[in-house]
Amino acid sequence: MVDTPESVLNGNNTVYLAELYTRYMKDPSSVDQSWVAFFSGLREDGLEALQNLSGPSWNKPSHGVVNTGVSSVTAPVAAPQPQPGAVYAQADDDVIRAATLDSIRALMLIRSYRVRGHLIARFDPLGIEGNNYHPELDPKSYGFTDADMDRPIFIDFVLGLETATLREIVEKVKQTYCRHIGVEFMHIQEPEEKSWIQRRIESTENQSEFTxxxxxxxxxxxxxxxxxxxxxxxxxxxxxxxxxxxxxxxxxxxxxxxxxxxxxxxxxxxxxxxxxxxxxxxxxxxxxxxxxxxxxxxxxxxxxxxxxxxxxxxxxxxxxxxxxxxxxxxxxxxxxxxxxxxxxxxxxxxxxxxxxxxxxxxxxxxxxxxxxxxxxxxxxxxxxxxxxxxxxxxxxxxxxxxxxxxxxxxxxxxxxxxxxxxxxxxxxxxxxxxxxxxxxxxxxxxxxxxxxxxxxxxxxxxxxxxxxxxxxxxxxxxxxxxxxxxxxxxxxxxxxxxxxxxxxxxxxxxxxxxxxxxxxxxxxxxxxxxxxxxxxxxxxxxxxxWFEGKWEGFANAKGEEEFRNEDTSVSEEVLKEVGKAISTAPDKFNVNKKVQRQLKAKSKMIETGEGIDWATGEALAFGSLLVDKHKVRLSGQDCGRGTFSQRHSVIVDQETEERYRPLSNIREGQGEYEVIDSPLIEMSVLGFEYGYSLAEPNALVMWEAQFGDFANGAQMIIDQFISSGESKWLRLSGLTMLLPHGFEGQGPEHSSARPERYLQLCAEDNWQVCNLTTPANYFHALRRQVCRNFRKPLVIMTPKSLLRHKLCQSTLADFSTGSAFKRVIGEIDQLTANDKVKRVVLCTGKVYYDLLQTRRDKGIDDVAIVRVEQLYPWPKETIKEEISKYTNADVVWCQEEPANMGYWGFVFPRLMYICQELSVKGGLPGFSGRRASASPATGLNKVHVAEQQFLVEEALGGKLEDLPTPFARETKMAASKL
Missing domain, CATH: 3.40.50.970 (Thiamin diphosphate (ThDP)-binding fold, Pyr/PP domains)
Structure with a gap:
C-alpha cells in the first residue's frame, strides 16, 4: 500500500523534517545525499516555507525525533533512525519528499499571496488601476497543474487548516488578500506584530460580519x-x-x-x-x-x-x-x-x-x-x-x-x-x-x-x-x-x-x-x-x-508694552539652591575633566555672586521655573550638551555612559526637565514643539537651532503657524525659539539667524523678537514666558562668542528680588555731561561689546551706547526716554549685518519717527554696518575683521552726513554701503 501525502506528512513528520533540515543547514554531509539534493534544490522562499512548516520560529516544538546519539560532524548519517511508532516509519523517503514538496510549494504560494496578493486586489473603485494577474500568484509557477487542484496537501494549520486542496487554498487566500482589501505587512520585522496581523485577517478571511x-x-x-x-x-x-x-x-x-x-x-x-x-x-x-x-x-x-x-x-x-x-x-x-x-x-x-x-x-x-x-x-x-x-x-x-x-x-x-x-x-x-x-x-x-x-x-x-x-x-x-x-x-x-x-x-x-x-x-x-x-x-x-481647558484664566494681550509689571525675579535662596544643583554631580560619577572644571566655575559664580555667564543664567532660569513646578522642555540638535559646549545640562559618565541631569535633581516635587537631542530635522521638530506649546501653556517650551540659519529649514512652520496662528485661528503659544546669531568670521553659513525675516513678520503684537546682551536679561526673558498671564512666542537671537565673553556677565543680584527684564539698556559708563554727548549709538546684540571695548580703548567719552534688547514689540517710549537724555546728539543705528539684512529695514522708520518727535540733530537716524550683500557674511576672516573694525569705528566717530540713510544715497559713504 502506498501512503498518501496526508497520511505521510503530519505533525510528527514535520518535526522530523524540520530537524533533518536543521542538521542539513549545520552540515550537509550529516544527511543522506538524496535529502541534500532535495534541500539544495529549493529556492529561498521554499526553504522559508520548510522552516515554517513546523511552526513559527518563536514557537518551535521542544521535542525531537531524529536520533542525535551520533555526532553529525564525525559520523554522517545516511538516514535518520526512526523512533518506534512514528508515522514516517511507514513511508519511504521518496513518498515523504513528494509530500514535502507539495507542502512546501503550497506554503510558498500562500506566502506569495501574503506578500503580493495586494497587487491583484480590486481596491480601485474606478477600475483603472490594478492587475488581474501576477506570476508569483499563479499555482503553475510552483509546479502545480490543473490535475493537482483537488489533491489534499498538508499545510500544518496554516490558514487554519491541517490539509486542504490546492483549489481550497487558492480560494481562501484570494478571499483574504485579493478582494477589496490589499494588505502589506510581511515587511514587518517584529514576529509578534506580523503574526498578530496575519491571525487577525486570516481568521476572518479579512472581513467583518456586520449586524x-x-x-x-x-x-x-x-x-x-x-x-x-x-x-x-x-x-x-x-x-x-x-x-x-x-x-x-x-x-x-x-x-x-x-x-x-x-x-x-x-x-x-x-x-x-x-x-x-x-x-x-x-x-x-x-x-x-x-x-x-x-x-x-x-x-x-x-x-x-x-x-x-x-x-x-x-x-x-x-x-x-x-x-x-x-x-x-x-x-x-x-x-x-x-x-x-x-x-x-x-x-x-x-x-x-x-x-x-x-x-x-x-x-x-x-x-x-x-x-x-x-x-x-x-x-x-x-x-x-x-x-x-x-x-x-x-x-x-x-x-x-x-x-x-x-x-x-x-x-x-x-x-x-x-x-x-x-x-x-x-x-x-x-x-x-x-x-x-x-x-x-x-x-x-x-x-x-x-x-x-x-x-x-x-x-x-x-x-x-x-x-x-x-x-x-x-x-x-x-x-x-x-x-x-x-x-x-x-x-x-x-x-x-x-x-x-x-x-x-x-x-x-x-x-x-x-x-x-x-x-x-x-x-x-x-x-x-x-x-x-x-x-x-x-x-x-x-x-x-481659546481660553478653555488648560487655557482657562489666561488673557489676550494687545499692546505688550503695557504689560511691564510681571515679576520674574527669584529669591537669592532659590537661586543658590538651583546653583548648587547645577554645579554638583553625584558621588562616584565619572565626570569629564573639562566638564568638571565648568561645574567648579559655576559653583564659584553662585558662591561669589559674580561673573555669572550665559549658560549659568539660562540654567538658573530653568531651575527656578522647575522649583515653581513648571515643566521645562528643550529640544534641538545637540542641545543637551549645547552646540558650543556651553550647556552640559546632561552629564555623561565617562565609564558607563550613564546620564545625569542636574536640573532634574534640585528638590522633591519639582517640575519635569526634559532636554532632547533631536534628529537632524528642523521643520517637524519645530512643529512638534509648537504643537506641544498649544496644549501646555504652563510649561516653558523651547526649540534651539544648532545655528540660527538652521531655522531656514523650518520656515513654513514659522510663517504659517507661529507668527500668525493667534490672528488666524485664535491659538496662543508661548514657544521660545533660540537662534544662535553673530558675525564672528565663520562665513556665510552660521553667521546670521536672519533676524530681518522675523521682524518683517511682526504686527499686531503677534510675538516677541529679542537680541539680548546679558545673562540676567536672558534669565528674565525666559521666566516671563511662564510668569505672566498671557502667552506669546519668543524669538531670541542667542549668542555664540558671548557665551564666554568676559564682559557678558551678570551678578546674582541681577536675578534676585527687585530685578526685572529690560527692554532697553541705557549707557553704563561714566561719560561727559549729557548735553556734551555728540552721538547716541543704538544697537542690539553682540556688536554692543565691540562698540563698548573700542570706545574704552580709544577713551571716547562723548558717544553714548544704548542697547535695544527687545526689537518687537518696539519699546518706543523707553527708547525715547534714553535718546532724550542727550539733547545735542545725533542718532546712529549700528549693526553687524549687511544694510539689506538685520534690523535696519525694521528700525529705520521707527527711529525716524522718534527723531522727528524729539527734534534730534540731523533729523534722521544714520546707519553704520556692512554694505548691502547677497550673502549674509564673508567667508574670509581677514575681510571679516576689517569690516567689523570699520563699522564699529564708523559708528563711534563718523560724521552723520557721511553715514548712509535712504535719503543720502549720493554720498560716498552711502554708495559704499548700499
Missing part, C-alpha cells in the same frame, strides 16, 4: 457625507469647499476608529487633515453645528464680533468636540491647518505628546489621527520626517493612524507622474508600518480595516496606514475643470454611481433595508439640513474657545 444595526449606521454616515456635499453644491454652486465627493467612506471609517478606540481605552483624539473633506469632517464627525457653517458661507465670522483677528477660510479652521460611543466619551480636537497640507502633522504630534503627559504619560489614552492626500503623502518630505520621529524618546506618541484619502490624482497630476513607487503609502515602510489598501466603494471593507488599524495601534503603539482608494468627483475645487488634464479618469468618474447609492442597493438586495427605508434616511437628513440652513441666517457665535 443590521451596524449596516444601517454605515448607510446613515454615508448619507450624511454625500447629502451634505450635495446640499452645499445646490445652495452655494461653484463656491470652493474642497468637498469629499468620491471619498465619503472616510466618515464611517473615522466613526469606527473613534468607537473602537473608545472601547480600547481611548479618551482623546487629535486630528490633522488637509482642506479636502474638512467641512464634512467638521460637521459630520466633529458635530460642528450645520447652522454655524452655513453662516460662514454667508460671509460671517466664525468668532464673536468682539474677537479681533484676521480669521481664515472655512476649510482651514479647527474645532473641538466631545463624542460618546456606547457610553464611552472621546474628546476630539481638529487642528487648524493652512493650505500647506502636511504641515499640520508635527503640530498634531506635539499636542498629543503634551496631552499624554497631562494624563501621566499614557500613550493609549490620547491618539493622533492624520488624514492625507495621496500626492502630498508621497511627495512632502515632512511625512517621512514624522515617521522618523515616531519612535524616538522625546517625540513618540504611541503610534498614529494615517488615512490616505487616495483620490489617485494630485491637483492635475496622475500618480505615475508624481511618485516613483507603487503606492503613496510606500514611505511608511521606513518604520515597518502595516498598510491596508481598501476600496472606498466598499464601505464595509473600509470600516473593517479601520477597526483593525485601531486595534493594532492600541496593541502595539506604532504607526499604521489606511490607504483609502477613492476618487475626486470634481476638480481640485468645485470651479475647476478636470477634463482639461485628465479626460480619461473623469469620463469614468462622470458615470460612477456614488458610494452611498451602491451601498444602498447592496442593503436592499440583502433585504437589510427596504428601498423606502433607504429613502427615508436620505429625506430625513435633507430636511434637517434645510432647517439648519434657515437657522444659519440668524446664527451668531456666542464665544471663542
Amino acid at each position: 443590521v444595526k451596524g449596516k444601517t449606521a454605515i448607510l446613515e454616515r454615508l448619507t450624511e457625507a454625500e447629502g451634505f456635499e450635495q446640499f452645499l453644491d445646490k445652495k452655494y454652486t461653484g463656491t470652493k469647499r474642497f468637498g469629499l465627493e468620491g471619498g465619503e467612506s472616510l466618515i464611517p471609517a473615522m466613526e469606527q476608529i473613534l468607537k473602537r478606540g473608545a472601547q480600547l481605552g481611548l479618551k482623546e483624539v487629535v486630528l490633522g487633515m488637509p482642506h479636502r473633506g474638512r467641512l464634512n469632517v467638521l460637521t459630520n464627525v466633529m458635530h460642528k453645528p450645520f447652522r454655524a457653517l452655513f453662516s460662514e458661507f454667508q460671509g460671517n465670522s466664525s468668532n464673536p464680533d468682539d474677537v479681533e483677528g484676521s480669521g481664515d477660510v472655512k476649510y482651514h479652521l479647527g474645532t473641538s468636540a466631545d463624542r460618546e460611543f456606547d457610553g464611552n466619551n472621546v474628546h476630539l480636537s481638529l487642528t487648524a491647518n493652512p493650505s500647506h497640507l502636511e504641515l499640520v502633522n508635527p503640530v498634531v504630534h506635539g499636542k498629543v505628546r503634551a496631552k499624554q503627559e497631562q494624563l501621566g504619560g499614557s500613550r493609549s489614552q490620547v491618539m493622533p489621527l492624520l488624514l492625507h492626500g495621496d500626492a502630498a503623502y508621497s511627495g512632502q518630505g515632512i511625512v517621512p520626517e514624522g515617521h522618523a520621529m515616531s519612535d524616538l524618546r522625546g517625540y513618540k506618541v504611541g503610534g498614529t493612524i494615517h488615512i490616505i484619502v487616495n483620490n489617485q490624482i494630485g491637483f492635475t497630476t496622475a500618480p505615475h507622474y508624481s511618485r516613483s513607487s507603487q503606492y503613496p503609502s510606500d514611505v511608511a515602510k521606513m518604520v515597518q508600518a502595516p498598510i491596508f489598501h481598501v476600496n472606498g466603494d466598499d464601505p464595509e471593507a473600509v470600516v473593517h480595516v479601520a477597526r483593525i488599524a485601531t486595534e493594532y495601534r492600541q496593541e502595539f503603539g506604532k504607526d499604521v496606514v489606511i490607504d483609502l482608494f477613492c476618487y475626486r468627483r470634481h476638480g481640485h475645487n468645485e470651479s475647476d475643470e478636470p477634463m482639461f488634464t485628465n479626460p480619461h479618469m473623469y469620463k469614468v468618474i462622470k458615470n460612477q454611481v456614488t458610494t452611498r447609492e451602491l451601498y444602498a442597493q447592496r442593503l436592499v438586495a440583502e433585504k437589510v433595508l427596504s428601498e423606502q427605508q433607504v429613502q427615508d434616511i436620505y429625506d430625513d437628513f435633507r430636511a434637517r439640513l434645510e432647517e439648519e440652513f434657515q437657522a444659519g441666517n440668524a446664527y451668531k457665535p456666542n464665544k471663542a474657545d
Whole structure:
C-alpha cells in the first residue's frame, strides 16, 4: 500500500523534517545525499516555507525525533533512525519528499499571496488601476497543474487548516488578500506584530460580519457625507469647499476608529487633515453645528464680533468636540491647518505628546489621527520626517493612524507622474508600518480595516496606514475643470454611481433595508439640513474657545508694552539652591575633566555672586521655573550638551555612559526637565514643539537651532503657524525659539539667524523678537514666558562668542528680588555731561561689546551706547526716554549685518519717527554696518575683521552726513554701503 501525502506528512513528520533540515543547514554531509539534493534544490522562499512548516520560529516544538546519539560532524548519517511508532516509519523517503514538496510549494504560494496578493486586489473603485494577474500568484509557477487542484496537501494549520486542496487554498487566500482589501505587512520585522496581523485577517478571511444595526449606521454616515456635499453644491454652486465627493467612506471609517478606540481605552483624539473633506469632517464627525457653517458661507465670522483677528477660510479652521460611543466619551480636537497640507502633522504630534503627559504619560489614552492626500503623502518630505520621529524618546506618541484619502490624482497630476513607487503609502515602510489598501466603494471593507488599524495601534503603539482608494468627483475645487488634464479618469468618474447609492442597493438586495427605508434616511437628513440652513441666517457665535481647558484664566494681550509689571525675579535662596544643583554631580560619577572644571566655575559664580555667564543664567532660569513646578522642555540638535559646549545640562559618565541631569535633581516635587537631542530635522521638530506649546501653556517650551540659519529649514512652520496662528485661528503659544546669531568670521553659513525675516513678520503684537546682551536679561526673558498671564512666542537671537565673553556677565543680584527684564539698556559708563554727548549709538546684540571695548580703548567719552534688547514689540517710549537724555546728539543705528539684512529695514522708520518727535540733530537716524550683500557674511576672516573694525569705528566717530540713510544715497559713504 502506498501512503498518501496526508497520511505521510503530519505533525510528527514535520518535526522530523524540520530537524533533518536543521542538521542539513549545520552540515550537509550529516544527511543522506538524496535529502541534500532535495534541500539544495529549493529556492529561498521554499526553504522559508520548510522552516515554517513546523511552526513559527518563536514557537518551535521542544521535542525531537531524529536520533542525535551520533555526532553529525564525525559520523554522517545516511538516514535518520526512526523512533518506534512514528508515522514516517511507514513511508519511504521518496513518498515523504513528494509530500514535502507539495507542502512546501503550497506554503510558498500562500506566502506569495501574503506578500503580493495586494497587487491583484480590486481596491480601485474606478477600475483603472490594478492587475488581474501576477506570476508569483499563479499555482503553475510552483509546479502545480490543473490535475493537482483537488489533491489534499498538508499545510500544518496554516490558514487554519491541517490539509486542504490546492483549489481550497487558492480560494481562501484570494478571499483574504485579493478582494477589496490589499494588505502589506510581511515587511514587518517584529514576529509578534506580523503574526498578530496575519491571525487577525486570516481568521476572518479579512472581513467583518456586520449586524443590521451596524449596516444601517454605515448607510446613515454615508448619507450624511454625500447629502451634505450635495446640499452645499445646490445652495452655494461653484463656491470652493474642497468637498469629499468620491471619498465619503472616510466618515464611517473615522466613526469606527473613534468607537473602537473608545472601547480600547481611548479618551482623546487629535486630528490633522488637509482642506479636502474638512467641512464634512467638521460637521459630520466633529458635530460642528450645520447652522454655524452655513453662516460662514454667508460671509460671517466664525468668532464673536468682539474677537479681533484676521480669521481664515472655512476649510482651514479647527474645532473641538466631545463624542460618546456606547457610553464611552472621546474628546476630539481638529487642528487648524493652512493650505500647506502636511504641515499640520508635527503640530498634531506635539499636542498629543503634551496631552499624554497631562494624563501621566499614557500613550493609549490620547491618539493622533492624520488624514492625507495621496500626492502630498508621497511627495512632502515632512511625512517621512514624522515617521522618523515616531519612535524616538522625546517625540513618540504611541503610534498614529494615517488615512490616505487616495483620490489617485494630485491637483492635475496622475500618480505615475508624481511618485516613483507603487503606492503613496510606500514611505511608511521606513518604520515597518502595516498598510491596508481598501476600496472606498466598499464601505464595509473600509470600516473593517479601520477597526483593525485601531486595534493594532492600541496593541502595539506604532504607526499604521489606511490607504483609502477613492476618487475626486470634481476638480481640485468645485470651479475647476478636470477634463482639461485628465479626460480619461473623469469620463469614468462622470458615470460612477456614488458610494452611498451602491451601498444602498447592496442593503436592499440583502433585504437589510427596504428601498423606502433607504429613502427615508436620505429625506430625513435633507430636511434637517434645510432647517439648519434657515437657522444659519440668524446664527451668531456666542464665544471663542481659546481660553478653555488648560487655557482657562489666561488673557489676550494687545499692546505688550503695557504689560511691564510681571515679576520674574527669584529669591537669592532659590537661586543658590538651583546653583548648587547645577554645579554638583553625584558621588562616584565619572565626570569629564573639562566638564568638571565648568561645574567648579559655576559653583564659584553662585558662591561669589559674580561673573555669572550665559549658560549659568539660562540654567538658573530653568531651575527656578522647575522649583515653581513648571515643566521645562528643550529640544534641538545637540542641545543637551549645547552646540558650543556651553550647556552640559546632561552629564555623561565617562565609564558607563550613564546620564545625569542636574536640573532634574534640585528638590522633591519639582517640575519635569526634559532636554532632547533631536534628529537632524528642523521643520517637524519645530512643529512638534509648537504643537506641544498649544496644549501646555504652563510649561516653558523651547526649540534651539544648532545655528540660527538652521531655522531656514523650518520656515513654513514659522510663517504659517507661529507668527500668525493667534490672528488666524485664535491659538496662543508661548514657544521660545533660540537662534544662535553673530558675525564672528565663520562665513556665510552660521553667521546670521536672519533676524530681518522675523521682524518683517511682526504686527499686531503677534510675538516677541529679542537680541539680548546679558545673562540676567536672558534669565528674565525666559521666566516671563511662564510668569505672566498671557502667552506669546519668543524669538531670541542667542549668542555664540558671548557665551564666554568676559564682559557678558551678570551678578546674582541681577536675578534676585527687585530685578526685572529690560527692554532697553541705557549707557553704563561714566561719560561727559549729557548735553556734551555728540552721538547716541543704538544697537542690539553682540556688536554692543565691540562698540563698548573700542570706545574704552580709544577713551571716547562723548558717544553714548544704548542697547535695544527687545526689537518687537518696539519699546518706543523707553527708547525715547534714553535718546532724550542727550539733547545735542545725533542718532546712529549700528549693526553687524549687511544694510539689506538685520534690523535696519525694521528700525529705520521707527527711529525716524522718534527723531522727528524729539527734534534730534540731523533729523534722521544714520546707519553704520556692512554694505548691502547677497550673502549674509564673508567667508574670509581677514575681510571679516576689517569690516567689523570699520563699522564699529564708523559708528563711534563718523560724521552723520557721511553715514548712509535712504535719503543720502549720493554720498560716498552711502554708495559704499548700499
